[in-house]
Amino acid sequence: MAAPGAAKSLFLTLLLSLLALLALLTLLAAGVRPAEATPLYMARSGRTCDNCHSLPNSWFNPPETTLRKCTLGCASCHVDPNGGGLRNVSGRYYGASTLPMFAATGRPYKDVRRELAWLFGGDATRGEPSSEPSSEPSSEPSSEPTSGQGAEVATTPMDPRPAGSPEPNDGPVWGRPIGRGSSDMAWLDGRYGDQNADPFVLFGADVRLGVWQQGPLVFPMQADLDLAVHPVEHFTLATATGLRGRASSRGSDRDDGAPWVDLRDLWVMAHELPALAYVRAGRFLPAFGTRISDHTAYTRRPFGLSQEFPSSRVLGAEVGFNANYPYANVTAFVPTASDAANPFEVAEGWGGVASAGWCDLGWSLGGSAMVRRRALDNDGDTFDLSAQWSFNPWFYTDALPVTYLGEVAFGTLQRRWSGVEMAQLAAYHRLVWTALAGVQFEGRYDFWDPDREVVDDDVHRPGVATELTIVPGLTVRADVRLLVPARGQAGADLFVQLHGWL
Amino acid sequence: MSRRRCALRQIAVVGASVVGLGLVACGSGADALEDVDPEAAPQLPGYTEHVAPIMDRYCTACHAEDAQPGMTAGFGFETCDDVRRGWGGIVITVFRGNTMPPGGAYRMSSEDQLTLQRWFDQGARCD
Numbered sequence: 001m002a003a004p005g006a007a008k009s010l011f012l013t014l015l016l017s018l019l020a021l022l023a024l025l026t027l028l029a030a031g032v033r034p035a036e037a038t039p040l041y042m043a044r045s046g047r048t049c050d051n052c053h054s055l056p057n058s059w060f061n062p063p064e065t066t067l068r069k070c071t072l073g074c075a076s077c078h079v080d081p082n083g084g085g086l087r088n089v090s091g092r093y094y095g096a097s098t099l100p101m102f103a104a105t106g107r108p109y110k111d112v113r114r115e116l117a118w119l120f121g122g123d124a125t126r127g128e129p130s131s132e133p134s135s136e137p138s139s140e141p142s143s144e145p146t147s148g149q150g151a152e153v154a155t156t157p158m159d160p161r162p163a164g165s166p167e168p169n170d171g172p173v174w175g176r177p178i179g180r181g182s183s184d185m186a187w188l189d190g191r192y193g194d195q196n197a198d199p200f201v202l203f204g205a206d207v208r209l210g211v212w213q214q215g216p217l218v219f220p221m222q223a224d225l226d227l228a229v230h231p232v233e234h235f236t237l238a239t240a241t242g243l244r245g246r247a248s249s250r251g252s253d254r255d256d257g258a259p260w261v262d263l264r265d266l267w268v269m270a271h272e273l274p275a276l277a278y279v280r281a282g283r284f285l286p287a288f289g290t291r292i293s294d295h296t297a298y299t300r301r302p303f304g305l306s307q308e309f310p311s312s313r314v315l316g317a318e319v320g321f322n323a324n325y326p327y328a329n330v331t332a333f334v335p336t337a338s339d340a341a342n343p344f345e346v347a348e349g350w351g352g353v354a355s356a357g358w359c360d361l362g363w364s365l366g367g368s369a370m371v372r373r374r375a376l377d378n379d380g381d382t383f384d385l386s387a388q389w390s391f392n393p394w395f396y397t398d399a400l401p402v403t404y405l406g407e408v409a410f411g412t413l414q415r416r417w418s419g420v421e422m423a424q425l426a427a428y429h430r431l432v433w434t435a436l437a438g439v440q441f442e443g444r445y446d447f448w449d450p451d452r453e454v455v456d457d458d459v460h461r462p463g464v465a466t467e468l469t470i471v472p473g474l475t476v477r478a479d480v481r482l483l484v485p486a487r488g489q490a491g492a493d494l495f496v497q498l499h500g501w502l
Numbered sequence: 503m504s505r506r507r508c509a510l511r512q513i514a515v516v517g518a519s520v521v522g523l524g525l526v527a528c529g530s531g532a533d534a535l536e537d538v539d540p541e542a543a544p545q546l547p548g549y550t551e552h553v554a555p556i557m558d559r560y561c562t563a564c565h566a567e568d569a570q571p572g573m574t575a576g577f578g579f580e581t582c583d584d585v586r587r588g589w590g591g592i593v594i595t596v597f598r599g600n601t602m603p604p605g606g607a608y609r610m611s612s613e614d615q616l617t618l619q620r621w622f623d624q625g626a627r628c629d
Binding site for chain 1: 530531532533534535538539541542543544563564570571574598599600601603604605606607608609611612613
């Protein structure tokens with residue numbers, strides 16, 4: 001099970017984990033808030049194979065489509081099949097090779113001229129292909145060999161790295177599962193450079209520091225630790241834990257006494273099945289809509305899907321698949337209590353979600369429906385519908401490196417005191433220009449009408465942002481937001497985040 | 503179908519969707535919450551059960567002695583007396599001006615505003 005050098009890998013992993021834990025423990029200020037996934041990367045990654053793995057060819061290409069893992073859905077980069085949190089080897093490779101401005105892992109053949117190192121006279125061919133391309137690579141992913149003269153497509157899995165390379169074992173990982181390599185759907189070593197593709201234990205962390213100019217407030221927004229254990233092929237247990245925030249300081253009169261640490265996710269999953277099919281059970285966020293990184297988005301928080309609230313999690317079972325390119329999943333669950341004393345305290349009621357869609361190379365389109373039946377004092381009954389889409393013109397032309405995400409969500413819910421049914425509507429639009437590797441500029445627009453029967457309660461929130469991923473694991477983001485209510489004066493603010501991720 | 507034609511079709515579909523959905527993203531409703539649903543807020547709101555959570559939700563992250571930036575603007579909303587003393591400011595900035603909380607933060611909902619207003623109209627009891 002344990003590969004040679006596993007002791008060293010384990011030591012480094014434990015050391016990194018201890019450092020991350022120490023960093024978390026030093027964050028003693030009041031508010032920490034979790035953040036979510038970035039479907040922007042999903043929409044953007046399909047334009048070139050080496051966003052998510054190394055050379056696509058001179059490799060074993062399964063003939064059956066259902067055995068391919070080239071999905072543009074969330075499961076291509078995240079352990080959670082609906083995105084967010086812990087990143088699998090493909091996501092780690094993306095973070096190391098595509099996202100950063102500096103110190104990026106060499107990419108085999110695409111976009112090297114978009115890196116700052118090249119602009120300042122760096123080596124435009126510093127990527128590490130196993131052999132020189134025999135012709136100018138096509139910008140469109142292809143199953144045809146593109147590397148090496150007369151390169152042959154192998155009939156069995158093989159490591160494409162140079163002969164004599166040590167066994168790939170990079171990453172916040174340890175060990176190998178029993179039966180490693182026995183599943184056609186297991187992530188394959190060598191396909192992601194030196195990253196351990198199929199670890200026994202996988203760690204992750206997200207830490208964000210926020211600065212809100214209006215306060216001014218400087219506070220830890222997020223402090224999450226993630227863990228996945230993959231003891232045998234086709235089975236994973238995953239957990240996500242985070243510090244929990246509040247408005248007041250701990251020990252003040254307004255301290256509600258809630259525990260510091262919140263167990264957010266805990267689930268087991270049978271996976272690595274054809275078409276990336278899976279079944280999981282446990283505590284998780286229901287798969288409705290788009291999991292975006294802004295938990296305050298009107299398509300998330302008002303629909304009870306914001307990560308900061310324990311009641312957003314459910315206890316249930318989910319089955320789905322993330323093929324190339326359709327996806328679908330169905331979830332049945334019981335709600336958790338909004339004032340739960342422990343993460344597994346269920347509340348009266350039940351719920352279900354169904355989502356389906358298509359994630360193509362340059363666009364995606366999907367829909368979700370969710371029903372929840374709960375006691376009125378636990379947020380009541382809801383019925384929600386959402387349409388989500390993305391469009392990446394960059395896939396069609398390098399002259400337009402922009403990506404667009406959008407969502408509209410409509411839902412009925414009960415008013416908290418009267419129980420009378422009401423309706424809300426929200427929309428989310430995000431246009432991102434990737435100027436250079438690791439440098440992106442955004443325009444964004446959110447809309448929310450919280451009660452369709454009440455006059456002048458709707459709000460528009462346009463904004464612009466700059467996001468810099470400086471090195472792997474470090475991102476800085478600045479947002480300027482304008483809130484324009486239907487009634488009253490508009491307000492503007494500046495919000496800066498420092499995000500460390502593993 | 504050529505890539506160019508496929509791309510143009512996709513642009514048209516997405517663009518039409520955005521325009522169409524953008525037209526939907528307009529406010530509706532013609533009445534105040536109290537007229538739509540008089541039961542939407544507690545009939546007899548009390549400070550501890552109803553008002554204090556509202557102040558914590560929107561105000562005390564900045565307007566409190568233990569607030570991280572320090573007591574913003576020199577006043578707080580931590581106690582019943584604080585809220586009664588600062589009621590004029592709440593009326594101006596929240597009910598009329600809709601400027602607080604500031605910036606891009608969530609404004610106070612119609613339900614919570616109605617709860618506060620009823621509490622004050624009924625004598626602002628500190629129970």
